[in-house]
Amino acid sequence: MKCIVITLCAAFCIIGNASAQTKQNKRFPAADTTAAKKSYTIKKAIIIEAERRVNTAPATRHAPTIEAALQSEPSVALIRRANFALEPTLRGMSGGQVAITIDGMKMHAACVDKMDPITAYVEPENLRQLEVSSGSSDLSTGQTQGGSLNLVTIKPSFYEGLTGNAELSASSNAPFGRVRGSVNYSLNNTAARGSFSVKRSGDYSAGGGKTIGNSGFEKENYKLDILQRLPAEQEISIGYIRDNARAIGYPALIMDATKTESNILSADYRMRSVTKLIPLVTAKIYWNSVDHLMDDYARSTQEIEQRVIMPGMYMPMDGATQTAGLLGQMIFASKEHILQMTVDIYHLSAFAAMRMIPITTGAPMKLINLAGVDNLTTALAAEWNYGSQDSDFRYRVAARVDYSRRSLTDTEGKNAFAAFWNSPDIARSPVAGSINASIEYIISNQTSLRLMAARASRLPTHFENYGFYLYNPLDNAIYMGNPDLAPERGWQGEVGIQHAEPGKLQMKAAAFVNVMENYIAGRTIIAPDTTNKQFPQAFRRYEHIGAATVAGIEADCWLAFDEEWSGRTTYRWQIGRAIDLKESLPWMPPMELSAKIRWEREQYWAELGSRLTARQTQYSRTISAEDETPGYVILDFHGGLPLGLGITLQAGVENILDKNYWEYSSVNNLPSVGRNVYVGAGVVF
Amino acid sequence: MKNLILLSVFILAGILTSCTKDDTGVSPTIPISIQKIKLAEGFSAGTKIELYADDTLRTGYNRLYIRVLDSATNAVVRDAHLSIHPEMDMGSMKHSCPTEQTPSAVITGDLFPAATIFTMAGSNMNKWSITIEFHNHISDRESEITFPISVVSGSFPPKIFMGSDGKAMILSMLPVAKPIVGMNDVEFAVFTSASDVFTPVDDLTMTITPEMPSMGHGSPNNVNPTTKGNGHYTGKVNFIMTGEWKITLDLLRSGTTIGKQFFMITL
Numbered sequence: 046m047k048c049i050v051i052t053l054c055a056a057f058c059i060i061g062n063a064s065a066q067t068k069q070n071k072r073f074p075a076a077d078t079t080a081a082k083k084s085y086t087i088k089k090a091i092i093i094e095a096e097r098r099v100n101t102a103p104a105t106r107h108a109p110t111i112e113a114a115l116q117s118e119p120s121v122a123l124i125r126r127a128n129f130a131l132e133p134t135l136r137g138m139s140g141g142q143v144a145i146t147i148d149g150m151k152m153h154a155a156c157v158d159k160m161d162p163i164t165a166y167v168e169p170e171n172l173r174q175l176e177v178s179s180g181s182s183d184l185s186t187g188q189t190q191g192g193s194l195n196l197v198t199i200k201p202s203f204y205e206g207l208t209g210n211a212e213l214s215a216s217s218n219a220p221f222g223r224v225r226g227s228v229n230y231s232l233n234n235t236a237a238r239g240s241f242s243v244k245r246s247g248d249y250s251a252g253g254g255k256t257i258g259n260s261g262f263e264k265e266n267y268k269l270d271i272l273q274r275l276p277a278e279q280e281i282s283i284g285y286i287r288d289n290a291r292a293i294g295y296p297a298l299i300m301d302a303t304k305t306e307s308n309i310l311s312a313d314y315r316m317r318s319v320t321k322l323i324p325l326v327t328a329k330i331y332w333n334s335v336d337h338l339m340d341d342y343a344r345s346t347q348e349i350e351q352r353v354i355m356p357g358m359y360m361p362m363d364g365a366t367q368t369a370g371l372l373g374q375m376i377f378a379s380k381e382h383i384l385q386m387t388v389d390i391y392h393l394s395a396f397a398a399m400r401m402i403p404i405t406t407g408a409p410m411k412l413i414n415l416a417g418v419d420n421l422t423t424a425l426a427a428e429w430n431y432g433s434q435d436s437d438f439r440y441r442v443a444a445r446v447d448y449s450r451r452s453l454t455d456t457e458g459k460n461a462f463a464a465f466w467n468s469p470d471i472a473r474s475p476v477a478g479s480i481n482a483s484i485e486y487i488i489s490n491q492t493s494l495r496l497m498a499a500r501a502s503r504l505p506t507h508f509e510n511y512g513f514y515l516y517n518p519l520d521n522a523i524y525m526g527n528p529d530l531a532p533e534r535g536w537q538g539e540v541g542i543q544h545a546e547p548g549k550l551q552m553k554a555a556a557f558v559n560v561m562e563n564y565i566a567g568r569t570i571i572a573p574d575t576t577n578k579q580f581p582q583a584f585r586r587y588e589h590i591g592a593a594t595v596a597g598i599e600a601d602c603w604l605a606f607d608e609e610w611s612g613r614t615t616y617r618w619q620i621g622r623a624i625d626l627k628e629s630l631p632w633m634p635p636m637e638l639s640a641k642i643r644w645e646r647e648q649y650w651a652e653l654g655s656r657l658t659a660r661q662t663q664y665s666r667t668i669s670a671e672d673e674t675p676g677y678v679i680l681d682f683h684g685g686l687p688l689g690l691g692i693t694l695q696a697g698v699e700n701i702l703d704k705n706y707w708e709y710s711s712v713n714n715l716p717s718v719g720r721n722v723y724v725g726a727g728v729v730f
Numbered sequence: 731m732k733n734l735i736l737l738s739v740f741i742l743a744g745i746l747t748s749c750t751k752d753d754t755g756v757s758p759t760i761p762i763s764i765q766k767i768k769l770a771e772g773f774s775a776g777t778k779i780e781l782y783a784d785d786t787l788r789t790g791y792n793r794l795y796i797r798v799l800d801s802a803t804n805a806v807v808r809d810a811h812l813s814i815h816p817e818m819d820m821g822s823m824k825h826s827c828p829t830e831q832t833p834s835a836v837i838t839g840d841l842f843p844a845a846t847i848f849t850m851a852g853s854n855m856n857k858w859s860i861t862i863e864f865h866n867h868i869s870d871r872e873s874e875i876t877f878p879i880s881v882v883s884g885s886f887p888p889k890i891f892m893g894s895d896g897k898a899m900i901l902s903m904l905p906v907a908k909p910i911v912g913m914n915d916v917e918f919a920v921f922t923s924a925s926d927v928f929t930p931v932d933d934l935t936m937t938i939t940p941e942m943p944s945m946g947h948g949s950p951n952n953v954n955p956t957t958k959g960n961g962h963y964t965g966k967v968n969f970i971m972t973g974e975w976k977i978t979l980d981l982l983r984s985g986t987t988i989g990k991q992f993f994m995i996t997l
Contacts, residue, residue: 355945401973407944408996410973413911460912464968467951514970579946 111164111172111196116656119599119617120179120192122634125711126158127295128219128249128718129262130165134710136179136557137595137621137633138191141506141565142533146186147196148284149329149372150311151391155337155364157414157508157515158298164196166288166307166335168242168266170225173199179599180557181481181501181537184426184445185374185387188479188503190535190559200282201236201272202229214695214725218718219246219261223725234274242266248294251716252705259294259301259343278317285310297715298518299352300339300360309333322377329372337364349404353521354582357404364397364415381433387426387445394419395507396455412514416458418507422449432485439485446478449504451528453511462513465525473510477502477532492544499537501559505530509565509587517567519631519712520670522583524567530587535561554600564593564623564630566668590668591625595633614640623668631669635661635676635709648693651684661709672714677706688726696724764840766795770877773801777810777866779875782841787858788884789848791902791919795841796832796862800869808837811865811872814844816879820856828900828921828928830960835867847888847902847919852881889991890923895983898923899931903977903993911969911997918955918963918979930961934988937980940967944974955979972997 112131115121123131124139135143145163146152152163176195186193202208211226225242244264250256265288272282286309293302311331319326340361341349350357370391377384395418401410424447432439452472453459463469481499488494505527508515512526541555567585575581597619605611617637621630641654656679664671683697703720711717766782773779782795794814798807812832818825830845852858858881865872888902904917916938920931936955941948955965969975978992 358944401945401971403944408974410942410945410971412971457911460910461968461970464913465950465970577946579944 111167111169111175114169114175115164115177115194117615117639118175118177119601119615119637121177121194122632122710123708124159124632125708125715125717126160126297127262127293127715128246128257128260129264129290129293129295130160130162132159132162133164133194134632134634135177135189135192135194136559136597137619137630138189139632141503141509142189143191144187144189144193145196146193147286147309147333148198148311149186149195149389150309150331150333151187151368151370151389151393152307152309152333153335153366153368153393153395153507155335155366155395155397156302156305156339157362157364157397157512158300158339158518160293160295160298160302160339161305161335161337163335164194165290165305166266166309167196167198167286168225168240168268168288170227170240170242171198171266171268171286173197179555180497180539180559181479181499182443182483182497182539184443184479184481185385185428186389187424188445188447188477188501188532190501190503190533190537190561198268198270198284198286199227199238199240200284201231201238201270203231203234203236203272203274204229205231208730210727210729212725212727214723216721216723218721219249221246221249221723236272237270238272239269240267250719252700252703252719254703254719255705255716257296257716260296262290262293264288264290264293280313280315282313282315283311284313294343295339297712299344299354299516300341300362301343303338303340303342303361305335305337307333307335322379323375324378325374325376327372327374330370331372332367332369334367335365338362346404354516354580355401356579358407359402359404360399361402362397362399362414364395366393366395368393381431383430385428387424387428389424389426390422392419392421393507394454396458398458413455413458413461414513414515415507415511416453416462416513417455418451418511419454420449420451420507422447422504424448437487439487440483441485442480442482444478444480446476447504448474448476450474451507451510458513462511462526465513466528471511471528473528475504475530475532477504479503481537491546492542495539495541495543497537497539497541499539500534501537502532502534504532505565505587512587516582517585520567520583520585522567522569522573522585525570525584525586527587530565531563531589533561533563533565533589535559535593549605550603552600552602554598556596556598558596559594561593561595563589564591566590566623566631590623593621593623593630595619595621595630609646610642610644612640612642614638620663623665626667628667629663629665629671631665631671632710633661633663633665635659635663635674648685648687650686652682654681654683655679656681658708664709671709674707674709674714677704678702679704679706690728691730692726692728694724694726696722698722764795764797766841769879772875772877774875775866775871775873776801776869777807777864777871777873778804779862779864781860781862781877781879787848787879787881788886789851789881790884790886790888791847791904792845794844794846794860796844797840798842798864798866800866806840807866807868808840809835809867810842811835811867812842812844813863814846815861815863816846816848817859817861818850818852818856819859826926826928828902828919828923828930828961830919847900847921848881848884849888849890849900850881851883852879885995886993889989889993891989891991893922893981893988894986895988899981899989900928901979901981901989901991906995909969909995909997911972913951913966913968916955916965916967916977918965919961920963920981921961930959932957932959932961933983934963935982936963936965937982938965938967939978939980940969940975941978942971942973943976969997 122134154161174197179192207230209228215222223244227240229238247261268286270284288307291304314328316326373388375386397415398413426445428443430441479502483497486494515524537559539557544552568588570586571584573583600616603613621633636659639656643652660676661674680701681699685695699721707714769781771780778799778801780797827849828847832842859878861876863874886903893899900921902919921928949968949970953966955963974996981988
């Protein structure tokens, strides 16, 4: 294996790649500079392109994973179930409350235990940037309560000839090894780009050196894009991403992922300068699939016999989703107006089933958890921006309507769900609408103040509508779907201030509040039966549990002390309350303060960072079964230097103090990674 | 193919012509084929008696079908009185079992329905037989005929128990032909037994509780069986998944528990 890795690395070392992106702003995450988004202040872009890491955003240039990049955004937190595929939350909201897309494409996890958030299916070397929009401001990719996260992938470049890069890295903690690289080739009006990564990880160790057993994984990812320029400023492209992972240990859960495979296929059309009034038209058709298999065959007989749920039997479980869609956007622009119209149509098919095989004797059983979910959603969205050079105010209004037709297609599972629901009528056609408006007051050339108000909705997920006997390890309860759920609705307000002095200082701060009328969560319909040793779990059905409020403050400040030294600090404080239950909402992150100081000279750089997280004493007891999380301070050091011939070396120490801690959002308090020393060598030609 | 066409023509002709003779109780044509298992046939008093069942006879509830024909013309007789009398010969003793006699002397089809609840399987030493007494109203002749039959152990053996009221009871679950995941119709038959006399019981209330023994859970929205007469109770049971299910019945009379029995079924 080592030979293969070295060979691949050497192959990519031969390939040259003169990345013009090195001309980007070195100081701060660059905003998307497409014409359509120049005036937008909603989305926040985090640049994480792997092959350009050395010369891009200080906050994220060494980010080895998408999760690491996301951690620099104050509104983002991560749910940890393993040392793999952490699930992002935005402002403490997850699942259907946030919209996570890949190049705008909808994609749905196949695992009913949420082992496979779709951020797992794209690797950093494929990403141009992460677009993060907190709250309900951005409606172009979906209606949300918490926000949207769009993973924008890298497309082929028209730099002449063959270019490329490669990187080989390893770290001490897991142990972990990775090789990755990409090549780009262009000829006349055609360009192609391919990339790959191979990762192998053993069991990681928590702070203090305790090995977390059954926490390794194996993963490969491939991406291929072909781009063709056409006359009249047109482009067409096709893209394909395949991701394979296997032997993924989930120490916080009762099963492990034996395999997970995804295929993402898309075709894009883009036309610029269509008319004087229409600067851009884009259209995308896509299809993606996820196949996921998890089981407990790697667990000991003793663990299975003593398990809190369904003891004494193996429970292999498979899930599959297919999503196909059409996404079209047209932008109308004048001197003072920009109007973006979006058509977003997608179809989801989802199936999941679990077999139960007694270890000793007994007939095997099969339970269908998602009975061929058949969801077709059609959405129209519009966003209007207005700003005059003569005015100190900019205005923005966005609206979106989603119409969804939902049902089940698997006969056996549909029968079971209908028997539970006590009616064969389980098809539904919900409609959800959101609208928001914001005013930006330009206080000076450097400072602006923004006020936003929103009426936010989001459709229930297919789990919330049609889930059948879904086990939640957080509260040790069985969850049942509810086709009658109405969209979750709320009012949102946000005030933000931004100050920017290019190359010297950039500050952003926002305070927000979200008052939801009908928060969706599980409500207990059958109490736990502690006398039942085989099946003591409570049964909960997704319902509207009443009003809920989320409020918080986020701040981000970057300051350049001089040409070489800079610092960045982010701050987050947030609360969330279920009004009727008089308790905290689940997943509400504690106060967190991060600070980094950075030195940089040409291609030499070093960064010392710390993350201080307060003790979380406000946690959910009824909706979920959270507990108090101690506070902690983590110190990291990262650095990089050129070795010549285009080769760079990066190394660092994460969790320098080897702190034994866990995040508030770690399932079953799974510890985070202890001290980790990593080193990587990359070459770019 | 040719045979199939010929058979279809005969069947069609049989159906059309038999309909014209319903009022007489005699069909002059060849009877249609029966899509059931023929258990036995015999002749007596100018009448041919054929005994059919849906499947091999098993312990528990079995539907029986009797076709009566004129032995000379082979015409189907649809006007007759019939009664069945199963008997288990154990050598040293004999006993019967609950039966459901043909409900009507006149039928529109070719078969007189009946049913029996076999309480035990047959063997070389223990042999079942069924005696069919009949009165052919067309020929106005009556007689009886006895068929030895084979009964094997079934999936739904009847529960024979002493109720808390001191009466011996026989509870049988009617076979569920194709149990599905989801809601299923279920039917039970209850008889008291006294000196080989079996009397249907219609004054019970039942509570049905399905559960998976290996899982330790049940299912929601089951419908407790209620009486529909002649000792029969119908209800609904919800199987949420495949596997082995235990269906427990609590039998009550005026709020007092008479008995508690269960049946196993595997999907």
